[in-house]
Amino acid sequence: xxxYHILLGNEAIAYGLVExxxxxxxxxxxxxxxxxxxxxxxxxxxxxxxxHAEWSVNEKxxxxxxxxxxxxxxxxxxxxxxxxxxxxxxxxxxxxxxxVKGGFVLVVADxxxxxxxQTEQDSRFYAMMAKLPVLDPTxxxxxxxxxxxxxxxxxxxxxxxxxxxxxRICHARQDMELPCFSGFRQTPAFDRNPGRWAATPKFxxxxxxxxxxxxxxIAQQAQxxxxxxxxxxxxxxAERGNRSGSVCILASGVVFAHTxxxxxxxxxxxxxxxxxxxxxxxxxxxxxxELLRRYDKVLVLEETSPVIELQxxxxxxxxxxxxxxxxxxxxxxxxxxxxxxxxxxxxxxxERIEPPNIAGRRPTLCAGCPHRAAFFAIxxxxxxxxxxxxxxxxxxxxxxxxxxxxxCMGAAIGLAAGFYHAYRAGGVDHPPIAATIGDSTFFHxxxxxxxxxxxxxxxxxxxxxxxxxxxxxxxxxxxxxxxTVDGHQVPQISIAEIARACGVRFVETADPYRLPEFIDLLKxxxxxxxxxxxxxxxxxxxxxxxxxxTQPRSWTPRNIVINDKCKSCDFCIKHFECPALQSPGEKMxxxxxxxxxxxxxxxxxxxxxxxxxxxx
Amino acid sequence: xxxxxxxxxxxxxxxxxxxxxAQAAVDQDRHVLISETHGMAQRGGNVVSHLKVGEPRxxxxxxxxxxxxxxxxxEFSSPLIRPGRADVLLALHADGLAVHRHYLKSAGKAFSNxxxxxxxxxxDATRIASRLNAPVSANLVLLAFALASGELFCSAEHMQKVLxxxxxxxxxxxxxxxxxxxxxxxxxxxx
Ligand code: SF4
Ligand code: SF4
Numbered sequence: 162x163x164x165y166h167i168l169l170g171n172e173a174i175a176y177g178l179v180e181x182x183x184x185x186x187x188x189x190x191x192x193x194x195x196x197x198x199x200x201x202x203x204x205x206x207x208x209x210x211x212x213h214a215e216w217s218v219n220e221k222x223x224x225x226x227x228x229x230x231x232x233x234x235x236x237x238x239x240x241x242x243x244x245x246x247x248x249x250x251x252x253x254x255x256x257x258x259x260x261v262k263g264g265f266v267l268v269v270a271d272x273x274x275x276x277x278x279q280t281e282q283d284s285r286f287y288a289m290m291a292k293l294p295v296l297d298p299t300x301x302x303x304x305x306x307x308x309x310x311x312x313x314x315x316x317x318x319x320x321x322x323x324x325x326x327x328x329r330i331c332h333a334r335q336d337m338e339l340p341c342f343s344g345f346r347q348t349p350a351f352d353r354n355p356g357r358w359a360a361t362p363k364f365x366x367x368x369x370x371x372x373x374x375x376x377x378x379i380a381q382q383a384q385x386x387x388x389x390x391x392x393x394x395x396x397x398x399a400e401r402g403n404r405s406g407s408v409c410i411l412a413s414g415v416v417f418a419h420t421x422x423x424x425x426x427x428x429x430x431x432x433x434x435x436x437x438x439x440x441x442x443x444x445x446x447x448x449x450x451e452l453l454r455r456y457d458k459v460l461v462l463e464e465t466s467p468v469i470e471l472q473x474x475x476x477x478x479x480x481x482x483x484x485x486x487x488x489x490x491x492x493x494x495x496x497x498x499x500x501x502x503x504x505x506x507x508x509x510x511x512e513r514i515e516p517p518n519i520a521g522r523r524p525t526l527c528a529g530c531p532h533r534a535a536f537f538a539i540x541x542x543x544x545x546x547x548x549x550x551x552x553x554x555x556x557x558x559x560x561x562x563x564x565x566x567x568x569c570m571g572a573a574i575g576l577a578a579g580f581y582h583a584y585r586a587g588g589v590d591h592p593p594i595a596a597t598i599g600d601s602t603f604f605h606x607x608x609x610x611x612x613x614x615x616x617x618x619x620x621x622x623x624x625x626x627x628x629x630x631x632x633x634x635x636x637x638x639x640x641x642x643x644x645t646v647d648g649h650q651v652p653q654i655s656i657a658e659i660a661r662a663c664g665v666r667f668v669e670t671a672d673p674y675r676l677p678e679f680i681d682l683l684k685x686x687x688x689x690x691x692x693x694x695x696x697x698x699x700x701x702x703x704x705x706x707x708x709x710x711t712q713p714r715s716w717t718p719r720n721i722v723i724n725d726k727c728k729s730c731d732f733c734i735k736h737f738e739c740p741a742l743q744s745p746g747e748k749m750x751x752x753x754x755x756x757x758x759x760x761x762x763x764x765x766x767x768x769x770x771x772x773x774x775x776x777x
Numbered sequence: 778x779x780x781x782x783x784x785x786x787x788x789x790x791x792x793x794x795x796x797x798x799a800q801a802a803v804d805q806d807r808h809v810l811i812s813e814t815h816g817m818a819q820r821g822g823n824v825v826s827h828l829k830v831g832e833p834r835x836x837x838x839x840x841x842x843x844x845x846x847x848x849x850x851x852e853f854s855s856p857l858i859r860p861g862r863a864d865v866l867l868a869l870h871a872d873g874l875a876v877h878r879h880y881l882k883s884a885g886k887a888f889s890n891x892x893x894x895x896x897x898x899x900x901d902a903t904r905i906a907s908r909l910n911a912p913v914s915a916n917l918v919l920l921a922f923a924l925a926s927g928e929l930f931c932s933a934e935h936m937q938k939v940l941x942x943x944x945x946x947x948x949x950x951x952x953x954x955x956x957x958x959x960x961x962x963x964x965x966x967x968x
Contacts, residue, residue, distance in 0.1 A: 163803045167796070167811075192816035277816030300810075300854070333856035334796075334811035336803050418854040425851055496859045514860040514879045521876045522786050524822035557820060633817070740821055756912040 165336035170301035170326060173337065174240075174268060175200035177308030179210060180340045181264070183238050184347055185230035186214045187223035189605065190634035191242030192277035193331040194270035198240055199635065202646050208342055214646060216637045219570070219605040220245035224252045224267070231265035231321075232358065233349035236312060240268040243284045244569065248606070250287065253321075257291040258368040259357055260319040260375075263347065264312035267293075271327045273464040273492040279552075279569060281490065283466035288323045289442045292376050294385070295323040297413040297441050297463075301335040307439070310384065318375045327464055329415040329492075380443035387411065387438045387448055390421060394431035409434040409452070410502070411469060412462040413441050419495040420462055423502055433506065438463070444472040453478055460486065460505045464493055480505065526557050528741040529759030531704035532626050534673035536563035537737055537767060539595050539624060542683035546593035549576040551607075553599035554633045554706075555626050560738050564597070571606025573598045577621040578614040593687060594621035600656060601631040601639045608659060615664035615697055620690040622683065623699045625656055627670075628706035636709045660699040667698035674704055674716065676766040707759060718760025720776040727751055727772035737767045778852045779930045781828040782863045782880045784873030787819040790916040791869060795826035797920065801931045801939045802830040812856035823876050827858045830930050867923055869902075869916050888923040890915055897965060898926070905957050914947075914954030921958025922965075933959055 168176065175197050178186060188198035201214045213230075217223035220241040230237035241249065246269050253267070269287075272278040288295035296311055298304035304326050311322040356364045379385070389395075410433060412420045417437050424430045434456075438444070441463065452459060453475055461470040461481035470481040480486040487493070487501055499511055526533045536558040539548070550556060550564040551573040558564040566576050577596035584591035598607050603625050611623070631637040638644065643653030660668045667689040673679050679702070686698035705712035727750035733742050734751065741758035742751055751772070764773045781798065785791040792813055799809045808831035814824040831852040863880040866873075868889035881887055890902040902918035917940075924933040940951055 163806060165803050167799050167803060167809060169813075276814075276818075300856075329812060329856055332813045332815050334799065334809070334813065335856075336799075336809050415856065419857065422853055422855040430851070494859075495855050495857050499859065512861070516860065516879050517875055519875055521823040522821065522872055524787065524817050524820040527820060554820065556817075756907075 163336075164338055166339050167334050167336050168301055169196055169200075170304055170330040170333045170335075171196035171270075172200045173301040173305040173335070174308060174324070174326065175204060176340060177305035178238050178266070179204050179208075179212070179342050180305075181309050181312045182236055182344045182347065183266075184212055184235045185227055185237040186212065186240065187217045187226045187238075188215075188240035189217055189220045189223055189245055190631050190637045191245050191270075192634055193272055193328040194240055194242040194245070194268065195634040195637070196331070197268060199637070210342070211344060216631075216646065218640060220249040221252060224249040224256075228252060228256055228261070228265060228321075230349075231261035231263040233351045234262040235347040235349055236264040238266045238268060241270070242278065243269055243271045243282050244279055245269070246284055246287055247282075248570065253287065253293075254291050256321050257293050257372055258365060259360065260368075260372075261315065261321055262319060262352075264315040265321040266308060266311045266315060267321055267323045269323060269325050270331050271325060271465065273327055276328050279567070281465045283464070283468060284323065284325050285441050285468040286466055288325070289468060292372050293321055293323055294376070294379050294440055295325050295442050296385075296439055297325055298330055298439075299414060299417045299437065301330060301333050302337045304330055305337070314379065314382070314385070318379060320372075320375050320379075325414075327414055333415075376443050379440075380445045381447070385440040386445060387436045390417075390435045390437050391424075391430050391433075395434060398431035403432060406432070407455075407457040408460070408505070409436065409456045409458075410460045410462060410505075411436045411438055411452075413438040413469060414464055416462045416464055416493045416498060419493070419498045420502065423495060423499050427502075427508070429506070438469050441469045442472070444469060449473055458505070460501070462487065462493060462498060462501065465490075523560065524557060525560055525738055525740055526554060527707055528739050528754075528757040529707050529761040529763075530554070531628060531673050531702065531706070531761075532558065533561065533737065533739060534676055534679070534704075534761070534763040535597070535624060535626055535702040536561045537763070538673060538676055538680045538683055539563050539597070540736075541680050543593040543595045543622070543687060546595040547577075547580050549573045549580065549594070549596040551598040551602045552633075553602055553626075553631070555597060555599055558597065561736065570602055571598070571610055573602075574607050574610035574614055574623060577623065578610070578617060578619040581619045581621055582617070591620075593690075595683075596621055596623045597626055598623065599631075600625060600627040600629065600641060601637075603656060604640050604654070608663065611660065611665070611697075611699075612663040618696070620696055621698075622686045622690060623697060624683070625660075625699060625701045627656060627701050627703045628709070629703075629712060630706050630709045632706040632708065636706065636711070656701055657699075660701075665697050665699045667696070668701070669699075670701040670703050672704050673702040674761055674763055676763055716761070719762040721753055721758060721760060721762060721764065722774060722776045723751055723753060724772055724774055725750075726770045727768075728770050730770070732769055733764055733767050733773065737764060739764055778832060779830045779865070780858045780863045781830065781865045781867065781929070782858060782877055783826040783828065783867045783869070784877040785824060785869030785916070786872065787821045787824050789824075789869045790913065791824050791826055794867065794869070794916050794920055795828055797936065797939055797943065798828055798830075798929075798931075800943075801936055804939065805931065805935070806834045807831045807930070808834075808852065810853055810856050823872065825873070825877055827856060829853045829856075829858065865923070865928055867919060869919055886926070886928045888919060888926070890919045900958075900961055900965070902958065902961075905961055906954055909950070909953050909957060911950045911954055914950055917951050917954040918958035918961065921955045922962045925959050925962030
């Protein structure tokens with residue numbers, strides 16, 4: 162057996178956290194960051210670690226929970242995806258001023274592309290805005306090493322440190338040796354110091370000065386200085402008389418990894434200096450001067466914004482995004498990097514094989530997904546409505562024409578309220594508004610929005626798609642589960658009770674699999690939004706996610722068949738899109754893929770010709 | 778070194794096949810670097826894995842660095858394969874052939890799971906797996922078929938050991954599918 166184990170980038174980060182004896186980790190799931198905390202939970206069970214790990218209700222809360230642990234001198238971490246940091250931006254900015262006692266590492270996974278996100282935002286800008294150091298790993302193994310460096314830096318300067326992997330690091334796998342975990346005791350000790358932990362504006366100014374000093378010294382830390390990656394090959398080549406020219410490349414993150422491989426392929430690794438910027442912010446002023454003195458042209462390759470480039474403060478010598486040498490949007494795939502490098506070095510362009518111009522397969526809700534039934538019912542009950550929706554598997558309701566907006570976590574409710582006011586203030590009757598939000602998203606950011614909508618006298622139907630899990634990101638628990646990740650019982654939080662406590666008077670729960678009843682309930686809810694003394698109506702569509710094996714299946718699968726009434730109209734395929742319903746060809750009756758069909762029997766109510774039925 | 782693209786649609790076990798190949802490589806003392814698709818696309822969209830496999834870490838894999846030192850020869854650092862660079866494409870779904878073929882270099886080999894398996898490197902793996910009452914194991918049928926060609930860095934025998942070790946409740950079913958893929962390959966090779 163090999164001593165090398167293959168770890169996902171996110172797993173490697175989790176190993177790094179445990180190696181460093183992190184005592185508290187909090188996170189909210191989101192691609193590409195989710196596996197860090199799930200791996201931690203596994204390691205905790207396996208090694209009986211002294212670690213509190215939690216899926217918090219949202220990133221802001223997660224940040225604060227972890228920060229307090231660091232205030233007591235214990236090592237803590239908070240993990241999220243980049244848009245999660247928007248939610249946690251408030252504590253982030255302030256925590257930079259207060260600083261920490263125990264090491265505090267903020268893992269933020271960016272998503273250039275974007276592959277699974279609303280934006281391509283660069284979290285390193287947040288680090289810059291908050292004046293916090295940020296490390297940009299180039300591989301899973303390095304991400305793990307950087308956790309240690311981040312903790313040491315954090316404790317030396319009493320400052321939160323950001324570790325910023327990107328999708329290609331989080332979801333890369335690499336072989337590495339596993340560490341042994343040797344924990345050390347960290348006694349919690351919160352030293353009261355109101356001038357720091359509860360600073361008023363006057364003290365805040367002082368803290369700001371201190372922060373400036375910290376960040377200046379951090380920029381000069383030798384071990385975080387940009388590294389000349391090909392020092393050896395360059396020196397060897399120089400000994401052989403091959404002088405490297407006056408151009409160089411600076412890169413960080415996975416783009417560095419692409420660039421290194423491309424230079425090697427082009428046989429230029431021993432002639433073009435390549436610097437790895439492991440800490441894009443703060444960039445040392447000394448390094449900057451030396452760089453600009455030594456080279457005539459500097460190409461900067463980084464994702465997804467010009468963070469290093471802007472700090473170099475030179476538009477003549479420095480090439481990158483600000484002068485359109487590097488594209489301003491999209492992932493820097495290795496083929497894109499190769500084109501840029503070749504152009505920069507005046508090499509003929511590569512024979513580029515363009516990807517085919519075919520749409521490929523779009524993702525769709527699973528066969529038998531309860532969300533599909535709910536969306537179909539919503540379309541039936543409110544055919545001409547505005548459909549604000551939210552973030553989760555159910556965003557795929559787009560395919561069914563039942564999703565009009567997707568903005569950010571919890572926005573379905575705020576937007577629904579805004580649409581209502583827009584039409585009312587415009588003096589026109591408002592079209593039906595049928596908003597959808599998942600259970601986890603509702604807890605995350607939906608509650609204040611609902612409360613606000615109620616007290617502003619808004620009217621719309623809100624369908625909470627409650628599948629009792631956070632499905633999209635790998636089935637993390639929600640506050641409705643009544644169980645901590647360690648298996649301790651805690652109170653179950655009821656969405657219906659929250660909705661009532663927010664002042665909603667129409668709150669009903671029903672099973673979307675029972676399609677006709679569910680459609681009737683939606684119509685009743687719609688009437689409530691039009692009644693003289695009506696208001697917002699909340700319908701909770703309750704049915705567990707099929708893919709979540711931990712949940713009971715209170716449903717006997719039915720044997721579904723297509724009878725001879727099928728007119729090949731493809732209505733069920735176009736408007737319902739269950740992957741188990743397939744058209745073998747034009748003018749051919751629909752077929753059921755037995756390997757995919759879950760027997761939910763919702764399609765029976767979908768076919769206008771009654772061609773789908775339960776056998777026997 | 779070998780660069781392999783494994784493509785399919787969400788739910789077909791692209792990640793599983795990638796992991797088996799990677800484990801086989803690590804067992805042979807090779808470095809691996811992989812890039813995977815997670816997130817929304819896993820719900821039935823196109824998914825793709827990039828897998829880079831290094832040479833076994835023997836003496837010959839070391840390079841002179843000057844000053845008498847020897848260090849591992851540089852093989853790869855990017856988790857992604859560039860278009861036109863892959864040695865092998867495993868298309869678990871017929872769609873994948875069209876969507877991901879551009880990764881293959883001109884001399885590269887594509888093995889695909891298609892209904893009309895005319896081409897010598899194509900196989901109706903889904904039908905074979907369905908006959909075994911295990912349609913989800915089409916991925917292993919195709920993997921075995923590809924390994925039998927000898928185009929991949931490891932042998933079918935070695936993979937069978939990896940599979941055996943991976944255990945799990947589906948082991949029997951997996952091994953059956955794997956063997957079915959091997960015999961399908963023998964069938965195809967018959968003149
Ligand atoms: S994972 Fe669950 S919630 Fe997501 S599409 Fe599948 S059945 Fe629906
Ligand atoms: S019963 Fe109908 S809707 Fe449900 S999974 Fe089967 S084909 Fe799809």
